[in-house]
Amino acid sequence: MTTTGQCLCTAVRFSLAVEPRFFYRCHCSLCRKQTGVGHNLATLVNARDFRWEAGQASISSWVKPGGYRNDFCAQCGSTVPNPLRGSTYVWIPLGLLDEDLNVQCAGDFCVDDAMSWDTQRSASSHHGSVESLGDLVQELRVNGD
Numbered sequence: 001m002t003t004t005g006q007c008l009c010t011a012v013r014f015s016l017a018v019e020p021r022f023f024y025r026c027h028c029s030l031c032r033k034q035t036g037v038g039h040n041l042a043t044l045v046n047a048r049d050f051r052w053e054a055g056q057a058s059i060s061s062w063v064k065p066g067g068y069r070n071d072f073c074a075q076c077g078s079t080v081p082n083p084l085r086g087s088t089y090v091w092i093p094l095g096l097l098d099e100d101l102n103v104q105c106a107g108d109f110c111v112d113d114a115m116s117w118d119t120q121r122s123a124s125s126h127h128g129s130v131e132s133l134g135d136l137v138q139e140l141r142v143n144g145d
Contacts, residue, residue: 004053005096007078012055014081016045016092023094023103025120028110030068034079038120041094043103047083050090 003016020043031040060074061082071082081092094103108120 003101004098005081005092006098007055007073007076007080007096009073009076009078011058011075012073012078012080013053014096015051015053017049017051018045019099019101020045020092020094020097020103022106024106025108026110027108030064031110034070039108043092043094044084044089045092047088047090050081050092 001019003019004013005016006013023041023043025039025041027039032038034040055073058074059071059080061069061071063069067085069082069085071080072078073080078096079093080096081090083090
């Protein structure tokens with residue numbers, strides 16, 4: 001099964017050769033400001049399972065000096081997937097996926113940075129930041145584990 005996704009204006013389109021089974025919620029201030037809500041919902045896929053279908057030329061990027069990166073469609077402003085630096089993974093904003101997938105929350109991260117009105121939590125909550133990319137990959141079972 002191919003999973004597809006696109007930005008709001010459909011200029012940027014992509015497909016996944018896998019169907020993600022898990023996502024995570026991040027409550028840090030950067031993710032909060034990126035989405036305009038209390039948290040972001042995202043998953044990771046191996047780069048080999050990701051393919052741009054259209055619109056790569058429409059993608060702009062903003063990188064914070066500390067390394068935080070936000071790629072977005074220059075036409076509509078939607079945050080779009082981006083390759084995680086120094087890894088073989090692509091970060092996927094869950095809301096861009098076209099299909100209504102049966103995905104489960106693997107955990108909430110940075111809950112100590114959450115706003116008081118942001119109370120949604122999974123059974124697995126982490127107060128600090130993600131300790132390592134390897135830990136997040138394991139939580140999301142990206143490699144089919």
